[in-house]
Amino acid sequence: xxxxxxxxxxxxxxxxxxxxxxxxxxxxxxxxxxxxxxxxxxxxxxxxxxxxxxxxxxxxxxxxxxxxxxxxxxxxxxxxxxxxxxxxxxxxxxxxxxxxxxxxxxxxxxxxxxxxxxxxxxxxxxxxxxxxxxxxxxxxxxxxxxxxxxxxxxxxxxxxxxxxxxxxxxxxxxxxxxxxxxxxxxxxxxxxxxxxxxxxxxxxxxxxxxxxxxxxxxxxxxxxxxxxxxxxxxxxxxxxxxxxxxxxxxxxxxxxxxxxxxxxxxxxxxxxxxxxxxxxxxxxxxxxxxxxxxxxxxxxxxxxxxxxxxxxxxxxxxxxxxxxxxxxxxxxxxxxxxxxxxxxxxxxxxxxxxxxxxxxxxxxxxxxxxxxxxxxxxxxxxxxxxxxxxxxxxxxxxxxxxxxxxxxxxxxxxxxxxxxxxxxxxxxxxxxxxxxxxxxxxxxxxxxxxxxxxxxxxxxxxxxxxxxxxxxxxxxxxxxxxxxxxxxxxxxxxxxxxxxxxxxxxxxxxxxxxxxxxxxxxxxxxxxxxxxxxxxxxxxxxxxxxxxxxxxxxxxxxxxxxxxxxxxxxxxxxxxxxxxxxxxxxxxxxxx
Amino acid sequence: xxxxxxxxxxxxxxxxxxxxxxxxxxxxxxxxxxxxxxxxxxxxxxxxxxxxxxxxxxxxxxxxxxxxxxxxxxxxxxxxxxxxxxxxxxxxxxxxxxxxxxxxxxxxxxxxxxxxxxxxxxxxxxxxxxxxxxxxxxxxxxxxxxxxxxxxxxxxxxxxxxxxxxxxxxxxxxxxxxxxxxx
Ligand SMILES: Cc1ncc(C[n+]2csc(CCOP(=O)(O)OP(=O)(O)O)c2C)c(N)n1
Numbered sequence: 077x078x079x080x081x082x083x084x085x086x087x088x089x090x091x092x093x094x095x096x097x098x099x100x101x102x103x104x105x106x107x108x109x110x111x112x113x114x115x116x117x118x119x120x121x122x123x124x125x126x127x128x129x130x131x132x133x134x135x136x137x138x139x140x141x142x143x144x145x146x147x148x149x150x151x152x153x154x155x156x157x158x159x160x161x162x163x164x165x166x167x168x169x170x171x172x173x174x175x176x177x178x179x180x181x182x183x184x185x186x187x188x189x190x191x192x193x194x195x196x197x198x199x200x201x202x203x204x205x206x207x208x209x210x211x212x213x214x215x216x217x218x219x220x221x222x223x224x225x226x227x228x229x230x231x232x233x234x235x236x237x238x239x240x241x242x243x244x245x246x247x248x249x250x251x252x253x254x255x256x257x258x259x260x261x262x263x264x265x266x267x268x269x270x271x272x273x274x275x276x277x278x279x280x281x282x283x284x285x286x287x288x289x290x291x292x293x294x295x296x297x298x299x300x301x302x303x304x305x306x307x308x309x310x311x312x313x314x315x316x317x318x319x320x321x322x323x324x325x326x327x328x329x330x331x332x333x334x335x336x337x338x339x340x341x342x343x344x345x346x347x348x349x350x351x352x353x354x355x356x357x358x359x360x361x362x363x364x365x366x367x368x369x370x371x372x373x374x375x376x377x378x379x380x381x382x383x384x385x386x387x388x389x390x391x392x393x394x395x396x397x398x399x400x401x402x403x404x405x406x407x408x409x410x411x412x413x414x415x416x417x418x419x420x421x422x423x424x425x426x427x428x429x430x431x432x433x434x435x436x437x438x439x440x441x442x443x444x445x446x447x448x449x450x451x452x453x454x455x456x457x458x459x460x461x462x463x464x465x466x467x468x469x470x471x472x473x474x475x476x477x478x479x480x481x482x483x484x485x486x487x488x489x490x491x492x493x494x495x496x497x498x499x500x501x502x503x504x505x506x507x508x509x510x511x512x513x514x515x516x517x518x519x520x521x522x523x524x525x526x527x528x529x530x531x532x533x534x535x536x537x538x539x540x541x542x543x544x545x546x547x548x549x550x551x552x553x554x555x556x557x558x559x560x561x562x563x564x565x566x567x568x569x570x571x572x573x574x575x576x577x578x579x580x581x582x583x584x585x586x587x588x589x590x591x592x593x594x595x596x597x598x599x600x601x602x603x604x605x606x607x608x609x610x611x612x613x614x615x616x617x618x619x620x621x622x623x624x625x626x627x628x629x630x631x632x633x634x635x636x637x638x639x640x641x642x643x644x645x646x647x648x649x650x651x652x653x654x655x656x657x658x659x660x661x662x663x664x665x666x667x668x
Numbered sequence: 669x670x671x672x673x674x675x676x677x678x679x680x681x682x683x684x685x686x687x688x689x690x691x692x693x694x695x696x697x698x699x700x701x702x703x704x705x706x707x708x709x710x711x712x713x714x715x716x717x718x719x720x721x722x723x724x725x726x727x728x729x730x731x732x733x734x735x736x737x738x739x740x741x742x743x744x745x746x747x748x749x750x751x752x753x754x755x756x757x758x759x760x761x762x763x764x765x766x767x768x769x770x771x772x773x774x775x776x777x778x779x780x781x782x783x784x785x786x787x788x789x790x791x792x793x794x795x796x797x798x799x800x801x802x803x804x805x806x807x808x809x810x811x812x813x814x815x816x817x818x819x820x821x822x823x824x825x826x827x828x829x830x831x832x833x834x835x836x837x838x839x840x841x842x843x844x845x846x847x848x849x850x851x
Contacts, residue, residue, distance in 0.1 A: 228686060229693050233736045236682070253736060288678065288739040412730035415723065 102145075105279045111240030112137035112271040115204070115264075116145045118247035121280045124148045124175050124202075126166065126532055128159040132179020133219060135206030137271035148175075151532070151561070154553040156183050158525040160190020161551070163201045165529030167194070168512045169487055169539070171325070173255050174199070174529060179206045181219030184265075185226065189519050191261045192230040196516025197346060198323060200259035202250055203231075209269040210238060223265050232260030240273035245282035252284060257291025258410040259323060291409065295426030295434060303381070303405045303422045304438035310379035310403070312447045313339045316362065319346030319515065320384015320408060321428050322508040327351065329432035330383060337442045340451055342370045344385050345500055348511040353484055353504025359451065360460075360504075363391040364651045365497045369454035371649075371657040376450070377402045384408060384428045387417040388516070397656035407431050460501055461664040462645065469618050471495060471570050471641040475502040477622045478540065478568070481629060486538040487512060487530050491523030491547035494576035497647040499542055521550030524567060528554060531563045538629065539564075545571040545595060545638075555608040558634035566628040567636045569601055572643045580646050584661070605636035612636030670699070671718045671725045672749050672821045675732060676740040679705055679712040683737045687714065690735065696720060696728050700753075700818030711739070715820045717796075744823040753799050754817040755792040760810035762786050769809050776802035787812050 103109070103117045115138060119127070126149045131139045142150055153159040156178040163174030174194075178187050184205040194201040208217040224236045233253050235246050243266075250262040307313055317330055327350040334341050334357045341351045342362040351358045362370040374380065380402040385391070392398040395417055406413075406420040407428055414423040424431055462472045475498045478488070484506040490496040490513045505511045512530055514522040527541035548569050558565050570576075578593040605612035612635060615624040621639060628637040648662030677683050684703060691698050699717040706713050718728060725743065732741045757778075761769035766788055770780055773790040777798075782789040790806070792799050796819050803814075 224682065225685065228689050286736065289736045410734070412727065412734055416727060 101280070103277050105277055107277045108274055109277050110137060110141065110271065111237075111243050111266070111273045111275060112141040113145065114240060114243040114275060114277060115247060115266065115271070116141045116147075117277065118244045118280070119175065120145070120147055121244075122173075122247065122251050124173070126151060127175045127177050127204075128153055128162040128166070128529065129177030129204075130154075130156050130159060130179070130183060132183045132206060134180035134208055134268045135177065135183070135204075135266070135271075137268060138177070138204070138206065138266070151528075151557060153525070154556050155551065156186035157189050157521060158528075158551055158554040158557070160187045160194070160201065160203065161519075161522050161525035162529030162532075162554075162557075163203070164190060164194045164197075164199050164522075165489060165512055165526030166533040167199050167201055167529075168197075168526070169509055169530035170533035171323075171509065172200075172533070173202055173251055175202045175204070177204045179219070180208055180223070181221045184223040185221055188226065188230065189517075189521070191227055191263065193514045193517040193519045193522060194261040195230045195232070197319060197514065198259050199261070200255040201261040202254050203227075203261060203263040205263060205265050206271070207236070207265045207267040210267045211269070213267065223263065227263050230261070231263050232258075234263040234265065236265045237267070237270050240270050240275040243270075243275075244278065244280060245285070248281045249284060249286060253286070253289060257289075257293075258320075292411065292425045293409065293427040293430055295407065295424040295431035297434070299422055299424045300431060300434050301438060303407075303424060303435055306379055306403055306405060306422060307337055307339075307381070307439050308442070311444065312377045312450075313337065313379040313381065313444065314373055314377035314402070315339050315341040315351075316344075316374070316380050316382045316385055317341055317347040317350045318344040318383065318385025320386075321347055321350040322384075324384060324409070324428035325508070326384070326428040326432055327508040329429060329436065331355065331357075333432060333436050333439065336436060337439050338444045338448065339381070340373060340448060342366070342373060344388065344391055344515075345511075345513065346515045347385060348500060349505030349508045352506045354506060358504075361500050363388075363657060364393070365501065365647050365649070366651075366657070367460050367501070368458035368649055368660055368663045369451055371651070371660060372454050372458075373451050374399050374402075375656070375658040380404045382406045382408075382420075383432070386413045389417075391657075392417065393651045393655050393657035393659070458663050462648070464618075465642050465644075467618070468642040469616065469621050469639055471572065471639075471645050472498050472502050473618065474568065474570060474621060474625065474639055474641065475499050475542070477625050478542070479503045481622070481626055482538055482540070484510075486510065486540050487534060489513070489523055489527035489530055489539065489541045491541075491543040492518045492520045492577075493544040493547060494572070494580060494645070494647050495542055495544050495570035497577075498570070501647075520544075520547035523547060524551050524558075525554045527565055527567070528557055528563060531558075531565050532561075540629070541565060541567040543567065543569055544576060545569055545573065545601070546575040548601070549599075552604065555605060555610050555634065555636075559609040562633045564632055565634045566631060567634065568625065568628065569636065569638045571601070571638050571640050572645065573597070573640075574643055577647070583646070584650070584652070601636060601638040605634075610634045610636055612638060614638040614640065616640035669719070669721055669725075671720060671743060671745045672751065672819070673716040673718065673725075673729065673732075674740075674742045674744050674749075674821065674823065675714040675716060675738060676706075677712050677714060677735075678737040678739065679710055680737060683712070686735055686737060687732065690731055691728075694727065694731060696724060700816075702818040702820045704820075715818070717819045717821075742823065744821060747823040749821040749823050751795045751819050751821040752793055753796045753819045755799050755803065755814065756781065756789060757792065757803065757806060757814045758787045758789045758812040759806060760786065760812050761788045765809065772806065772809070776805050778802060778806070
């Protein structure tokens with residue numbers, strides 16, 4: 077299976093338009109159109125192929141225009157949260173901008189969780205919301221909500237359109253802002269009367285008018301030289317790689333740098349796959365649920381090269397004791413990330429790809445045998461282990477089986493909870509854009525819709541959803557979409573009869589007081605799936621698990637595999653909050 | 669530490685909200701914000717006075733820069749900026765004390781704006797510290813109402829202008845010793 081690690085066509089740092097995959101738009105300058113039609117034509121011009129949405133009163137002119145123009149393709153979700161998550165899944169799997177659409181008021185507010193998730197994870201998403209007519213704005217009209225106000229803190233930018241003639245340039249700018257610099261969600265709020273207003277179509281694309289928006293993509297040459305010197309001076313260097321590397325399409329360059337100077341690599345949850353999980357220099361994930369050896373490597377490194385990572389608290393633990401002996405280089409496209417949580421020695425603002433391209437030739441080939449040997453010793457002494465109870469499926473085994481069956485080359489979309497961490501620990505993602513999860517916001521309900529979005533984005537690659545029995549029910553209605561479109565999509569439910577991650581914290585930090593975290597038996601997930609027209613199966617015997625998983629992976633359409641797992645399994649090791657990341661509990665082979 | 673930022677923004681609805689939302693969301697300490705249009709109607713300029721230590725100021729600046737409507741952010745604190753604040757204060761003064769209030773106001777450099785039955789309203793303009801010094805004196809009359817504009821500030825273009833230009837005509841050290849000045 078070929079995996080395209082290069083950036084998508086519309087993710088190039090330069091150039092304003094997405095590549096057009098269809099014939100010319102079919103509209104000529106001078107033609108009279110409604111605002112809604114202008115919106116749809118602009119989306120077509122931008123190369124948008126699919127829109128996830130849900131109609132309603134205020135956005136009906138847009139749906140009418142969509143109907144008459146016949147493109148882009150529209151996927152009818154069953155809840156607007158699903159639309160936002162699908163757009164995010166689509167964007168993350170493809171590197172293109174994901175588009176979602178909702179009506180005013182309740183439709184728009186239902187998008188909020190998905191937009192917040194995309195914002196925290198820097199995912200390019202365009203949201204279009206209907207709005208009550210301009211004359212009614214501010215009067216508490218039916219289905220009115222101040223959507224720009226509500227989404228201001230969770231979008232990169234938003235627009236309230238007041239004139240139909242502005243629509244093409246707003247769409248053009250919005251998509252440009254969403255996908256450039258540090259990507260993020262952008263929202264366009266379109267009042268109904270503006271959607272109905274008649275305007276003349278002008279040549280496309282309109283010029284960008286963004287005097288306050290100039291992302292820095294080229295790193296400062298002197299800083300890059302300084303970084304190269306630090307790399308040369310170091311004996312125990314470590315690459316600390318985040319989602320920014322995936323976004324920038326810089327995974328191969330990280331591998332090149334790592335190989336050239338023999339630098340081991342730790343990855344954040346969002347960075348998994350940036351360096352192939354089976355690569356000898358890959359140390360897997362660091363942080364709260366990182367492997368012990370990865371966290372020890374951080375704490376013993378004398379140089380930390382952070383690329384597209386933001387020193388999140390789940391990564392650093394007690395930030396004052398994070399990588400105490402290391403000098404720090406920080407490469408990030410967002411200047412505000414540099415020095416935000418941790419003081420750095422060499423800050424480099426720029427696109428990870430461009431900076432690494434310039435850094436690599438300045439770094440002399442080197443070996444760090446003693447350092448790599450030390451890490452190998454930690455790997456032998458403190459491996460990532462888990463316990464098996466006879467007759468019960470260990471949840472980690474499900475992930476290991478999935479990794480084996482797909483050779484680490486499937487797109488694995490997870491929900492939030494223990495299963496998410498087990499996937500991060502045991503699925504060795506072989507390429508960027510294979511791992512899709514709500515990392516920053518941690519929104520339960522993300523998994524199924526995001527997997528549907530990913531499924532539509534990369535039709536030639538296996539896509540698997542791994543969800544918990546809690547989170548699955550939060551957006552289970554999107555099964556209807558998977559069924560309607562007959563998407564080949566195995567959905568693996570890691571069913572531990574609990575809100576597992578909550579229960580884990582209660583067990584460790586609340587003396588086992590399981591307040592509202594143990595789910596009552598049921599519901600019958602296979603029956604629910606059947607209700608949606610989706611086949612499924614429940615499996616609870618270890619000896620059947622792998623075969624059942626293989627069957628789910630081979631299914632021609634959506635398939636729900638409900639795997640009943642050991643309810644007592646914990647995600648270990650774990651860095652308790654407030655501790656340094658080498659103060660883990662649950663490290664096997666270590667006396668605590 | 670007190671820092672003064674000059675922020676050039678697009679003069680559009682919602683920009684103020686974006687900026688103030690950013691402060692509250694990120695927990696920055698803002699002492700004052702003053703906004704007004706510039707001679708270019710498409711642009712507005714804000715003066716922000718912050719009470720933040722070094723890393724905080726840097727974060728404010730960077731986060732402001734991330735807003736699409738923000739065109740330029742300059743920390744002008746070290747440029748000995750020309751600062752002014754406008755205060756309107758209504759002093760409690762009935763007929764028996766009216767004259768005294770007006771005289772005192774004049775002594776501290778305030779300008780009489782309005783005289784009522786029970787009050788005298790005066791206007792003070794100057795660097796914030798000077799305005800405050802004057803207010804301390806006027807407080808003896810009792811304040812019925814007080815409104816402050818927040819600080820507006822401008823960097824000094826250079827040494828020559830700093831001593832010669834009309835706005836910067838008086839060196840800062842002298843200004844302070846002279847107390848409140850009226851523009
Ligand atoms: C929308 C939302 N609500 C609550 C939480 C808090 N939370 C984090 S993990 C978790 C438990 C998830 O349980 P489940 O989906 O069964 O997955 P498991 O941890 O068992 O794998 C909860 C409630 C959240 N992350 N998102």
